[in-house]
Amino acid sequence: MENRNKVELHKISKVFLNGDSCEAAIEEVSLSVKENEFLVLLGPGECGKSVLLNIVAGLMEATSGEVYINGELCGGIHPEVGMVFQELGVLPWLTVRDNVALPEKFRGMSKKDRYAHGQEFIDLVGLHGFEKYYPHQLSGGMKQRVGIARAYASDSDILLMDEPFGKLDAQTRYSMQDEILKIWNQNKKTVIFVTNNIEEAVYLGDRIILFTAAPMSVRRIYDLKDLPRPRNYTDEKFLQIRGEINRHMDLVIQ
Ligand SMILES: Nc1ncnc2c1ncn2[C@@H]1O[C@H](COP(=O)(O)OP(=O)(O)OP(=O)(O)O)[C@@H](O)[C@H]1O
Ligand SMILES: [Mg+2]
Known part of the structure; x- marks a missing residue:
């Protein structure tokens, strides 16, 4: 069952009402996560990453779209x-x-x-x-x-992590990245990890989904399954991918 979709988002949109006006936070985001995959959601600050993760967790309702867990439509908090x-x-x-x-x-x-x-x-x-x-x-x-x-x-088989290392100093952050990979290797789970840090995304992810700024939508998907682990920040291939994402990320920050 290694290859089935553990989580699927189908055209998730979120609009916030701000007084008289509507603010579109997320626009038709569709994505899927395979069982035991380490998926990274990467996007600039305030683009809607936490809102999306809260919708997956069932803590916030989408304005439209569906969340499927283990192939079943999920309408709230899920025990997994x-x-x-x-x-x-x-x-x-x-x-x-x-x-x-x-x-x-x-x-x-x-x-x-x-x-x-x-x-x-x-x-x-x-x-x-x-x-x-x-x-x-x-x-x-x-x-x-x-x-x-x-x-x-x-x-839970599915672990959602919302910038868990965002507030840490650089050194602790690096060791926590190794720590989380060690734990994930010893005890595989499906991980959806949110960050705004490109280097962290390339270090951790099997796949990276790059989002545009608000309203948040999928800009590009990077498949890094063939980038060997443990990864090295100074590897040529690592730097190349990082540079490529950086160019696309620059485009989304207004
Ligand atoms: N409950 C809410 N009501 C109204 N607007 C909200 C609410 N929650 C979030 N927003 C708005 O949605 C947008 C996205 O917020 P979100 O917290 O998802 O950003 P983020 O990508 O997680 O940012 P950061 O990287 O800083 O954590 C912001 O403009 C925010 O003001
Ligand atoms: Mg956030």
């Missing part, structure tokens, strides 16, 4: 979809292990079982020893890892 948010990904009043175990708590799993289940993912993101820490005791990168561990620990 987990999300790592751009901001406020962790709850400050909960410890690392309680944050990670939160989805299992909602599902009614006992404390003992959900801590045991969550531990595997806390270890996976390198937070062993920090289980009883609160978010304010952690660095920005560690907090993001808590969000990733929670999304991974939940039963």
